[in-house]
Structures are given as C-alpha cells and as structure tokens.
Amino acid sequence: MSETTRTAASGPAPWRAEEGPGRILQLITTGRANTRTGIAQLTGLSRSTVGQRLDALFAAGLLKESDQSVPSRGRPSRALTLDHAAGLIIGVDIGEQRTRVAITDLNAGILAERVERLAVGDGPEALLDTITATVRGMISHADLGATPVAGIGFGLPAPVDYEAGRVLGWSIMSGWDDYDIRGHLRRTWQVPILIDNDVNLLTLAEHRRFWRDQPHLLYIKAGTGVGSGMVIDGHVNRGAQGAAGDIGHIHISGFGDPQCRCGNRGCLESLVGGWALARDLRDRRQTKGQDARDVVDQVRRGDSTAVAALRTAGRVLGEAVAYATSLLNPDIIVLGGRLSTVGDHLMAGVREVIYQRSLPLATRQLQIVPTKYKSRAGIAGAAYLVRDHVLDPATLDATLAVGATPFSTL
Missing domain, CATH: 3.30.420.40 (ATPase, nucleotide binding domain)
Structure with a gap:
C-alpha cells in the first residue's frame, strides 16, 4: 500500500491547507506518510512548503532522517521519523x-x-x-x-x-x-502534567501499541478491583467528567448483593474483584488471602475451589461486558488485570456470556483477546x-x- 493511500482508523483528519508543522509530524508518527514526496502528495503542498515545515521540526530536534530508503517512482527517498530521543x-x-x-x-x-x-x-x-x-x-x-x-x-x-x-x-x-x-x-x-485513571492508561497503551487500526476498543481490567476503558473513533472516551468506564460499580442483580468497598451493595466488583474472591475463599476455607495476587497464587497451585471461583467470576463479569458490548459495539475487547493472567479460566466465562447475551450484529466480527502486555x-x-x-x-x-x-x- 502506498504512502498516499495508507490510513489508520485513528489517524489524522483530512488535510487543511492552513495547518503547520504539527500536522506534518502527525502524518509521520501515524504512518500516513514518511518521505518528503509522500507528504507533498498527501497534503497537496508544494515541495518547498513541505521543506519549510520540516525544517521547523528539524530545528526543534523532533525529527530525523533515517538511513532507510523508501522506494518511489523517482529517486529513492530517505524515511523521516520522530526522534524518540528528543x-x-x-x-x-x-x-x-x-x-x-x-x-x-x-x-x-x-x-x-x-x-x-x-x-x-x-x-x-x-x-x-x-x-x-x-x-x-x-x-x-x-x-x-x-x-x-x-x-x-x-x-x-x-x-x-x-x-x-x-x-x-x-x-x-x-x-x-x-x-x-x-x-x-x-x-x-x-x-505538562497529565493525570488519569489507571484503566484509561492501560486502554491507551493497548490501543496505541497493538490495535491502532481498530477505532473502537473496550478494555476490561480484572484485578483486585474491576474497571474498564473505552476507545471510540480512535480516542479514549472519558465521558463528561471523567467517570466513563466505571463498570466495577454497576449493580448486578441475582447474586446476593454483597457489600462493596464503595459502600453500595451488589456492585460488579463486590462479586468478581480480586478482594471479593479472596473474601469468599476465606469464608469457605479460612484462608488468609486478601487480594487478586493471593487468588492467582491459589489458582496456580491448582486449588480446585479457587479455579471454580475464578470461572464463575468470568461468567458474572461476562454479564456486565455483554451489556457494554451491545451498547458500544467495539471491534476489540481486551481482557487484562491480574485475574486474567492464569490460564483461560476468566476469559472462557466472559466469552460464553457475551456470545449468549449480545446481539449477533455486535459480535459478528468481534475479537475478544487477552492483553498483550505482561507488565508496564x-x-x-x-x-x-x-x-x-x-x-x-x-x-x-x-x-x-x-x-x-x-x-x-x-
């Protein structure tokens, strides 16, 4: 695919002539164009105007020309890249x-x-x-x-x-x-100091690193707590005041309405959060576990009661994610968090319920995958x-x- 036709779902909007060096850099960092010729073709700017805007980026130390040559109809062009060390x-x-x-x-x-x-x-x-x-x-x-x-x-x-x-x-x-x-x-x-909810950052990392070409992504974190993040049209959606994605504290009926850490009863987190699973395992067997780390340790040791609890948690979590799937219609659902790191126990329950409860149109091309990050x-x-x-x-x-x-x- 040529530079002039390559696009990303989360890539820049159509070019506007009044825009400056910042948009040139955005074209380069999103992979839409990475040579002088490609930029000129994509934007319609003259080569001299492209050169002036690139000069500003070079002078700011943001851009470098690599040794890599990119084939073109004329002479091979050297690839332009963001200087990551800037x-x-x-x-x-x-x-x-x-x-x-x-x-x-x-x-x-x-x-x-x-x-x-x-x-x-x-x-x-x-x-x-x-x-x-x-x-x-x-x-x-x-x-x-x-x-x-x-x-x-x-x-x-x-x-x-x-x-x-x-x-x-x-x-x-x-x-x-x-x-x-x-x-x-x-x-x-x-x-600049930017502060955000941790799950929004997990969502952003997953999308930018692995799924940039998919405009709609739902990230579910299942750890000691439970949360979610959304990418809509290529951008993290935080809602009106930053509260979007607080899936852990929606009410899930039919499971006894246990007390949640937030003070309410019957929250999703009070049923499937790592602290809630540890609580239930303590009540059953007088164990000392407190959080997701302890539950995961028990599952890794082959504890059948802990494995069964995690599988049940997957199905309960799937109830909430199925609602979100029908509402948001994502391309990708990514399951992360510590509880997702031990085999397919949690994922199997989530998948089962989503495909049972969500509309066929919403799941026709849906991918449900584990996070690709091990840490960081x-x-x-x-x-x-x-x-x-x-x-x-x-x-x-x-x-x-x-x-x-x-x-x-x-």
Whole structure:
C-alpha cells in the first residue's frame, strides 16, 4: 500500500491547507506518510512548503532522517521519523501497594525504571514528594539530565477529573479526594502534567501499541478491583467528567448483593474483584488471602475451589461486558488485570456470556483477546498520554510559532 493511500482508523483528519508543522509530524508518527514526496502528495503542498515545515521540526530536534530508503517512482527517498530521543517522559503508575516509576523516550521505550512499595495510604504529600525524589535520583543515575523533559504522566487507581487532574469521589485513595496533585508537582516540575485513571492508561497503551487500526476498543481490567476503558473513533472516551468506564460499580442483580468497598451493595466488583474472591475463599476455607495476587497464587497451585471461583467470576463479569458490548459495539475487547493472567479460566466465562447475551450484529466480527502486555502497560499508557498531548498539532504549532522549545530542561 502506498504512502498516499495508507490510513489508520485513528489517524489524522483530512488535510487543511492552513495547518503547520504539527500536522506534518502527525502524518509521520501515524504512518500516513514518511518521505518528503509522500507528504507533498498527501497534503497537496508544494515541495518547498513541505521543506519549510520540516525544517521547523528539524530545528526543534523532533525529527530525523533515517538511513532507510523508501522506494518511489523517482529517486529513492530517505524515511523521516520522530526522534524518540528528543525528550524524556516521566511515567508514574500508582497502585494500591506498589508504585512503578519510569523514565521513557518519546516512543514509550523505558530508559530507567523502579518499583517501590509506596502505597496510596501514605497520603498525597508524602507519596508525591517521595516520587519526586525518586525521579530526580533516576535521572541523575542514568545520566539523563541533559535531555529535556516532555512531560509527566500519572495513573491513579481512582476516578479522576481529567481536566482538573484531581481524584473526585469515593476511591481506595483515602485522603486524595480533590487534592491538587498537579499544583503539588509543579513546585518542582515546570512541564505538562497529565493525570488519569489507571484503566484509561492501560486502554491507551493497548490501543496505541497493538490495535491502532481498530477505532473502537473496550478494555476490561480484572484485578483486585474491576474497571474498564473505552476507545471510540480512535480516542479514549472519558465521558463528561471523567467517570466513563466505571463498570466495577454497576449493580448486578441475582447474586446476593454483597457489600462493596464503595459502600453500595451488589456492585460488579463486590462479586468478581480480586478482594471479593479472596473474601469468599476465606469464608469457605479460612484462608488468609486478601487480594487478586493471593487468588492467582491459589489458582496456580491448582486449588480446585479457587479455579471454580475464578470461572464463575468470568461468567458474572461476562454479564456486565455483554451489556457494554451491545451498547458500544467495539471491534476489540481486551481482557487484562491480574485475574486474567492464569490460564483461560476468566476469559472462557466472559466469552460464553457475551456470545449468549449480545446481539449477533455486535459480535459478528468481534475479537475478544487477552492483553498483550505482561507488565508496564500503565507506564506505556502514561507515556502515550504525554506524547499525544505535547505533539498535538495545534499545541506544537503554537509553541514553534513563538520560537519556544517544545520541551523543558530541568
């Protein structure tokens, strides 16, 4: 397929003549065009205009010409690519008990990484200060201080008002509600700071890395908690206030309405979350398990009661996902989270119920697959979140127009 006909479902909108270097870069990063000739053909711009806009990107350090030659009707052209080493991204994936901190390049490639036993219960000020010190130490140790920082991406296991960058409402992050996370971090970091729900970042990572050509994706995380994320028309859909995808706290009737951590009864998470399965296994056999990690350990040891509980959880989870399938009609459903990592026990139940309950039209071409990530999906999602923001064509064009550098040196 030629450069001029290649498209991605989540690729750029049709070219508008007034657009500048940012859109040229977007064409390159999405794979729609990667040579001067290809860009000119796709946009209708003259070669001299294309050259001027590429010169701005080269001057900003964002672009490089590779040694690879791309065949064309005339002379072979050298391929243009984003210079992934042009800036650093700081990615932070905060979990209930552990926090993963990484420094990545602009392609989400990890340059330095640490996993710390930093729990959300430590409170925002202490945890954010510790993360700041950790990041500074990592940059120094990896000798990355001379490379500018593009931005910081944070993933939180809580509902997040994306625009405000704050946790809002009930969550496991006690003490974080409405705390000004971005303001706290800006005491140290004068760069874009993007904060989102952790499942949205998992969704973004899965789509950008593996399913970019599929415009509609539903991601289900089944771990200690339960959540979901949606890609619609190639973009993560957060809803009006950032609450979209909170599938774990919809009510599922017919299963006894157990107490949920959120205070309500009968939530999906209270039936199939890792903490709920551990609770039920404790009640049956006086075990000491507390979360998804403990349930997975029991399944891996071949514990028949734990295996049966996980299979049942798959069917209950399938009830909720079937509703979402009929509502959203995704191309792909990706099942992730710790409970999905042990064989096909959870997946089998989800598949069974979706195909029973959803309309044939919604499932005719539907793919239901396990996540392709083994780990680090949250970090990758944080990196893609920052990259999408700082390389947004309008943002980048405004920066270059005033002669500013796109990233900041600390």
